Amino acid sequence: MHLPRSVFSVRQLELFVWLLKINGVEDVTSVKTMKDLDSRLQKLYGIQTYKYKGAFGHTYYVNSLADIISQEMSNPRIREKLLFYPEDRATKNVSEARQFARWLDEIPDDKLGPMARIHGEDYYIFEPCMLRSGLI
Structure with missing residues (x-):
C-alpha cells in the first residue's frame, strides 16, 4: 500500500493495519514495508529536495526544477496541455x-x-x- 502525499503518522498506519487484520483481510503488509517501499519509490521517481543555507544563516529547501519538469513531461494528462x-x-x-x-x-x-x-x-x-x- 503506497500512499503518496500521506499525512498519516506511523501510529495511524499501524491502526489501519490492525483494523484490516481484525476484519479478516489477508496478506496485509506491515507499516515498515510500506515505509521502505515509499522510500524506494521516492528515490526512483520522487522529486529531490536540496537544503541550502541563506546569507543570514537561515536554512531553506528547494525542490529540483529538473525533477518537477521531468514528472510533468512524463505525465500524459499534463504533457498534452503543455x-x-x-x-x-x-x-x-x-x-x-x-x-x-x-x-x-x-x-x-x-x-x-x-x-x-x-x-x-x-x-x-x-x-x-x-x-x-x-x-x-
Missing part, C-alpha cells in the same frame, strides 16, 4: 505567454522549439529545404 511554440496572434486578445511578441520576436530561434506551424503546415528551423525556384 505548449512550447510561440503563436502569432493578429489580435490584441492574448491570454497566454506564448502569444506575446517577446516569445515570437525577441527569443533567438535556436532557443525556441525546432518547428514553426504556419497555416497548418509544419516547418523545421535550420533544416534544408528546396524553394520553388529549385534552390536549396
Whole structure:
C-alpha cells in the first residue's frame, strides 16, 4: 500500500493495519514495508529536495526544477496541455505567454522549439529545404 502525499503518522498506519487484520483481510503488509517501499519509490521517481543555507544563516529547501519538469513531461494528462511554440496572434486578445511578441520576436530561434506551424503546415528551423525556384 503506497500512499503518496500521506499525512498519516506511523501510529495511524499501524491502526489501519490492525483494523484490516481484525476484519479478516489477508496478506496485509506491515507499516515498515510500506515505509521502505515509499522510500524506494521516492528515490526512483520522487522529486529531490536540496537544503541550502541563506546569507543570514537561515536554512531553506528547494525542490529540483529538473525533477518537477521531468514528472510533468512524463505525465500524459499534463504533457498534452503543455505548449512550447510561440503563436502569432493578429489580435490584441492574448491570454497566454506564448502569444506575446517577446516569445515570437525577441527569443533567438535556436532557443525556441525546432518547428514553426504556419497555416497548418509544419516547418523545421535550420533544416534544408528546396524553394520553388529549385534552390536549396
